[in-house]
Amino acid sequence: MQNKGKINGNQLIEIGYPEGKVIGIALEVIQKEYSLMEPDEVLDIMKNVLASPSDFLNDLKTSFIAEELLKPNKKDEIIELLPSPRLYKIYGKEGIEAGAIKQMDTAMRLPVSIAGALMPDAHQGYGLPIGGVLATRNTVIPYGVGVDIGCRMCMSIFDIPAGYVETGKGDLMKMLVNNTMFGRATFKKPKDHEIISNPLFSEIEILRGLKERAYAQLGSSGGGNHFVEFGIVEVVDSNNEWNIAPGKYLSLLSHSGSRGMGATIANYYTKLAMETCKLPQEAKHLAWLDLDTEAGQEYWLAMNLAGDYASACHHQIHERMAIGLRTNPVAMIENHHNFAWKEKDEKGNDVIVHRKGATPAGKGVLGIIPGSMTAPGYVVRGKGDEASVNSASHGAGRAMSRTQAKNTLKPETVKQQLQKAGVELIGSGLDEAPMAYKDIRTVMEAQKDLVEVVGVFLPKIVRMCGDEKFQEVD
Incomplete structure (x- = not known):
């Protein structure tokens, strides 16, 4: 037989x-007001209150x-979006698909959005479009950063004549084959790193299970559009930051991110954000975490760790190549383009700037904007344009989806273009063919107010994920 008034949660x-x-309020009321009543009677009262609480307010x-x-x-x-997007600038709008603009419009309707911009290489993604820049106040959007946290560029310039790309081609190809790993491939004995x-x-907690995998993937690169390549960089600015004389030099350029670690962090905290920040269907991937919460602070720390890890992987790649070349670089330039930064707006207030496929371009900030495997890339210096939220494109941008490229391009056509450009390709698939990308020159013209060119890079020996046809070269 039940004791009178004894009800539990x-x-x-x-x-x-x-x-x-x-629950706690109800149990406190029951104990105070209904302790002498039978439990069934108390539960009936609680049912009535639940059914029509407004009738019991008095x-x-x-x-x-x-x-x-x-x-x-x-x-x-459900958190309501603003009725219309805040104003933002689109660079090279004529070359951007409607889906990317629609996604950016949605991002600019978030109640936490302050400023934004769309870069000329933009295309549709998840949440924030690739090429999207979004500033918010004290909140971070995991899918505003992207799945490949800390995806970045890194360039080493060597005091070696540009002609070595041809005279030492065989040795350079061996170095790429023997000292780079892509996709699921990893080194048998990774180099340690702090x-x-x-x-x-x-x-x-989420990082505890990632340490072993992070160690195994140290110094390797992802699949897709990630690469390591030797080429020729022409320094065109005599007032460059490295005191290098204008001219052409052997250079190494790499593009990759935080590997499986970054993807796991992104997906975990995106799911958490979507559980606590309910948005309309069209905006659900833009769910945010408040930086005043434990989850927001955890993501921020994990994101920065993933960015540092991505940098470490690039540095190991460049160290291996420098050892092979028996020299150290005279300059190194690097930048993230999938990240969130704490910056100041024009009024001096702290903001969180998400750049998902966008290069930081604050005044005097150096960065790298690559083209395709047969098109030039650019070493740039930011001009600090406020309308762009101090940003620029992160590359040429795709003109074809991966599926479209695979279904429409022919291997012989790609080979002809590579031969015409004098480029040796190790690995890769049709989805990364030069024709799958926009014209980088058009993209650079659209953002001439955002950056100035310091150097021009021409790829010559390109290594990507794919067929290891040169693996047996020794």
Whole structure:
């Protein structure tokens, strides 16, 4: 036989009460006001309050329960978007697909959005479009950063004549084959790096299971459009930051990100953001985390660790090549283009700037904007344009989807273009063919107010993920 007045939280949940603060309020009221009643009678009263809480707002005994039940459930409440997007600038609009512009419009309707811009290489993605820049106040959007956190460019310039690309071609190809790994391939004995000793690997739960994989993938590159390539860089600015005389030099350029670690972090915190930040269907991938919350701080720390890890992988690639060349670079330039930064707006206020496929281009900031495997890339210096949120494109941008490129391009056509450009290709597939990309010169013209060119890079020996046809060269 039940004791009078003895009701527990599970019984309230069984009759329909939501988990949370209201359970505690109801149990406190029951103990104070209904301790002498039979449990079934108490449960009947609680059912009536739950069924129509507004009828009990003036009841001295149940008003606190009714008030709590009538409060909106913030966890399930849909956050409304602004009726129209905040104004933002689109660079090279004529070359950008409608889907990317629509995604950027949606991002600019978020109540946390402050400023934004769309770069000339933009195309549709998940959440924020590739080439999208979005500034928010004290919030971070995991899919505003992207899945490949810290995807970045890194260039080493060597004091070696440009002609070595031809005279030493065989040796350079061997160096790329023997010292780079792509996709699922990893080194049997990865070089150690201090990044693996970072205490965050033990302090943040999601990172604990990623340390071993991160170590295994050290110094390797992802698949898709990631590459390591030797080429010729022509320094055109006599007032460059490295005091290098204008001219042509042997150079190494790499493009990759944070590997499986970054993808796991992105997906975990995106799911968490979507559970706590309910947005309309068209904006659901733009769910944010408040930086004042534990989850927001965790993501911020994990994101920065992933960015540092991506940098470490690039540095190991360049170290291996420098050893092979028996010299150190005279200059190194590098930048993230999938990341979020704490910056200042024009009024001096702190903002979080998401650049998903966009290069930082604050005044005097150096960066690299690659073309395709047969088109030039550019070493640039930012002009600090506020309308672009101090940003520029991160490359030429795709003119064809991967599927479209695979279905329409022919291998012999790609080979002809590579031969015409004098480019040796190791690996890769049709989805990365030069014709799958926009004209980088048109893209650079569209952002001439955002950056100035310091140097021009021409790829000559390109290594990507794919067929290892040169693996047996020794």
